[in-house]
Amino acid sequence: MRLTLLPLLAVALHSVPVCAxxxxxxxxxxPILTLEQSAKQAAEFVVKRIPKLEQADSAEAWQRDAEALRQKVLEEVVFKGVPAKWRGGQPRVEWLDVIETERGYKIKKLRYEALPGLWIPALLYEPDQLHGKMPAVLNVNGHDSNGKSADYKQLRCINLAKRGILALNTEWLRMGELQGSAYSHDDLATLDLCGVSGLSVFYLAMSRGLDVLTTHPHTDLDRVAMTGLSGGGWQTIILSSLDKRIKVSIPVAGYSSLTQRVLHHDSIGDLEQNPTDLVQSADYVHLTALLTPRPALLIYNRTDNCCFKSPTVRPNTYEPVVPFYQQAGAAEAFEYYENTDPGTHNYELDNRQQLYRFLTKHWSLENSDAAEIPSNDEIMAAEELTVGVPANNTNFRILAEEVAQRxxxxxxxxxxxxxxxxxxxxxxxxxxxxxxxxxxxxxxxxxxxxxxxxxxxxxxxxxxxxxxxxxxxxxxxxxxxxxxxxxxxxxxxxxxxxxxxxxxxxxxxxxxxxxxxxxxxxxxxxxxxxxxxxxxxxxxxxxxxxxxxxxxxxxxxxxxxxxxxxxxxxxxxxxxxxxxxxxxxxxxxxxxxxxxxxxxxxxxxxxxxxxxxxxxxxxxxxxxxxxxxx
Structure with missing residues (x-):
């Protein structure tokens, strides 16, 4: 190690040291180091290590590069150190009660096993009239304590079902039925410490839900979409970019390039959104480019009171990917929408209607009208939608302690x-x-x-x-x-x-x-x-x-x-x-x-x-x- 002499000079005084x-x-x-200096150097350290998004010479070359990047992220980040038994086979699914709404759809309660011992509650909104192959949407949610019973999420799933779409509404860790400190997102770090990617728990919770949806006998595998708000938007970009079974992606106010988050700390998020080594391989703008040429609608809110304000995101997360879609001859498949009504952190009426419009644009739907079908009187209380999980449902710390035994x-x-x-x-x-x-x-x-x-x-x-x-x-x-x-x-x-x-x-x-x-x-x-x-x-x-x-x-x-x-x-x-x-x-x-x-x-x-x-x-x-x- 090469060292430069530090000029610390000891000045001799007299005998016994005394001071207050x-x-x-x-x-x-x-002060020796100012807050401004500290903030600046921290930002510079991160920003200079963010890889640049580079366009390939052709659309075909990008697809090859994209697949290599996809596998790198999956193996070196998402599933690093993960036991094979977590990843293998199809998930166990338990189908439970059915709610007959008599409004053209039914709600089927279910839970599925994301990984051994971790059960995720979910609701399948299924049209009463099932015929042939039908489109399907995986609906995930973010940091909303109401979880799958959130009003705006119920309305979305109800509307999708009334349009002839299978809508799976899954619970997220620490929300709804999975509330409690046992599912604290940052507890994924306990698995990281053991050399097992804690991010994998989040990923498997999503991908196993997709397994459930895509194995439904009426699901049209060419018409599978995913959408969600906030942490649900984050889930949407993660799974959509890495799992090509998702054919249409509509993330809402859920992510941005890391360069945006370095400048806007309200957008940094939880540990799963900044997992170890992810951006060493792929920034979120890279993940967005991995969607090419599949249809994608990025929705952000102009005056978002949580994170990812639209004007701060578009230049670094959407615009760099536009040339990729143009190169693939799919420019019309990649859209950006800025919500102004109400413009805050939301998946309310205007944003939901953008979802219906975009799905109608790319799919042949029974109801091609983008206007929401009034359904407010069909919203149910959380208790009515409760599925239930086993009393011994596992969590991050239990999983980590099991791994740590060896x-x-x-x-x-x-x-x-x-x-x-x-x-x-x-x-x-x-x-x-x-x-x-x-x-x-x-x-x-x-x-x-x-x-x-x-x-x-x-x-x-x-x-x-x-x-x-x-x-x-x-x-x-x-x-x-x-x-x-x-x-x-x-x-x-x-x-x-x-x-x-x-x-x-x-x-x-x-x-x-x-x-x-x-x-x-x-x-x-x-x-x-x-x-x-x-x-x-x-x-x-x-x-x-x-x-x-x-x-x-x-x-x-x-x-x-x-x-x-x-x-x-x-x-x-x-x-x-x-x-x-x-x-x-x-x-x-x-x-x-x-x-x-x-x-x-x-x-x-x-x-x-x-x-x-x-x-x-x-x-x-x-x-x-x-x-x-x-």
């Missing part, structure tokens, strides 16, 4: 092989660090405080050195909440005669950009990097630099908090030349398996859910690797 912790806290909180796997035989495996999991990059002094050192009591902005290839980070006179040792101090919030402990260490060097790794303390910690972690991981790997590499680089500057043989690292503690252990495990003398951690459990249990939240410690870490490395293995190098 409050005064030191004031000194440590002097983890961690046996490690490779040699120390170098183990290090290389850990580097692969962390997406490790050796980092070069340089520093810029921020003004002259200042005195606080009998201590000298030096402030420095350190830089690696991607990040600028705040750093300080707190030095007493006649110090007898040096230590590195890092903390989840940042060094500025630990003045008491830093003062105590200085009072013990220790020179304290401290910095905030990325996403910690003053190096955390404005906004949600977990969303920044998601964005970093979806473009192929690992926040934990970046932090660990920064810690090792900073320790190496300090040793070089101080002419010391090894530095003790004191970490405060589970995030910094895990990063320090990873740095120590990959320290091949004893730059780190020892690591002292705090607030770490005995095992990473603790993060699979109820009460642990992804959004509090997103780095600890690094994809595949527990598959080979639990905390005892990491500690043993670090100690073995000493």
């Amino acid at each position: 912790a409050d005064d030191l806290a004031t000194a440590l909180k002097q 983890l961690p796997r046996e490690l490779p035989g040699t120390a170098n092989e183990r290090r290389q495996l850990l580097k692969q999991i962390l997406r490790w990059d050796d980092r070069t660090i340089a520093g810029e002094p921020q003004g002259e050192p200042t005195t606080v009591g009998d201590l000298t405080v030096s402030r420095v902005l350190i830089r690696d290839e991607d990040w600028s980070l705040p750093a300080v050195m707190v030095a007493p006179e006649n110090f007898t040792a040096s230590v590195m101090f890092i903390a989840d909440s940042g060094f500025a919030n630990h003045a008491d402990e830093i003062a105590k260490l200085a009072g013990e005669g220790k020179r304290v060097v401290s910095f905030d790794p990325v996403l910690m303390g003053a190096a955390q950009p404005p906004g949600s910690l977990y969303q920044h972690a998601q964005l970093i991981a979806t473009v192929g990097a690992r926040p934990l790997g970046i932090q660990a590499s920064q810690i090792l680089a900073a320790v190496r630099l300090a040793n070089q500057h101080f002419e010391t043989q090894g530095l003790n690292v004191l970490a405060r908090g589970p995030r910094s503690s895990l990063a320090a252990l990873c740095a120590d495990a990959l320290d091949t030349d004893n730059q780190i003398a020892a690591v002292e951690t705090a607030e770490l459990p005995e095992t990473l398996k603790a993060y699979l249990r109820e009460g642990r939240k992804y959004n509090r410690t997103p780095e600890t859910y690094c994809f595949g870490l527990l598959e080979y490395f639990d905390l005892p293995q990491l500690r043993a690797m670090g100690q073995a190098e000493k």
Whole structure:
């Protein structure tokens, strides 16, 4: 590793260090890295890693490229590490009660098994008159606690059935009948930690619903569509782009190119919408291009009060794909609609009528009128539409704990092989660090405080050195909440005669950009990097630099908090030349398996859910690797 000498200068004062912790806290909180700088570098890190959408030389060439990309996303993202038994065969389906509406359609209650032990409730809106092959629509929903019983979703399914269309209305995880923390979307991270794609649970919940719909004896396989609002729009683009059984796609206010979401944080979404490594392979604009030449109508709302405001989406998500449809001779099949009535986050009348219009345009329907058939008096209460799920219906944490029973796997035989495996999991990059002094050192009591902005290839980070006179040792101090919030402990260490060097790794303390910690972690991981790997590499680089500057043989690292503690252990495990003398951690459990249990939240410690870490490395293995190098 190449290092640039960091100009931290210790100024000798007199004998015993004395300072007021409050005064030191004031000194440590002097800004070194501004919020604007932090936000800018976080955005740049992500944006420069988003792949560009490139048009092929011909429509035929694009179809070949599209199929290769489709398989890459499925195997390297959606189904990475997924047990074969989750994917194989047709789903089990239980058909239950039937509601005879006497309005030209019936509602059949059913539940299907998305993967072993996970049952999804659903409703099939079936026309009373079944004849030959009929069109079918998979209706999914987003973040609406009413789930499948939402009024606007019922009206849509009723209208489709009255138009001679089979309409399957599926429940979504944590909505409707599947409400509750057991189905929290971010809990997919528990599977990620075990090396099993948590995204697969969402995908299978959709694709198994499609299995049910396409195996109906009256379904016309050439006329199968999918639609949904918000998270339902996200489901629509994911499944439609990767499963060509969907012939017509109508996502509503559900997704955008990652470039849009980097600029508009209200559009970032949950973890399933930014899954690990997805955008390393394909941004959402690529997924949109995968629809070519199948008919697709993208609906967005001008003044959306949730996410994906139409004017911010069209230039980066729709317009780049228009040439693909033109090249395929299907320009009329690709449409964009901006809703202004009401213009907020909705799948209300205007947007529903756009759905009917678009289906009528591309299919031969019994009712070709795009106007909605009045059906408000047919809306039912959620209780009437309840299907029921088994009491022992599985969830993310149960699935993760089942996988974790066999983890961690046996490690490779040699120390170098183990290090290389850990580097692969962390997406490790050796980092070069340089520093810029921020003004002259200042005195606080009998201590000298030096402030420095350190830089690696991607990040600028705040750093300080707190030095007493006649110090007898040096230590590195890092903390989840940042060094500025630990003045008491830093003062105590200085009072013990220790020179304290401290910095905030990325996403910690003053190096955390404005906004949600977990969303920044998601964005970093979806473009192929690992926040934990970046932090660990920064810690090792900073320790190496300090040793070089101080002419010391090894530095003790004191970490405060589970995030910094895990990063320090990873740095120590990959320290091949004893730059780190020892690591002292705090607030770490005995095992990473603790993060699979109820009460642990992804959004509090997103780095600890690094994809595949527990598959080979639990905390005892990491500690043993670090100690073995000493």
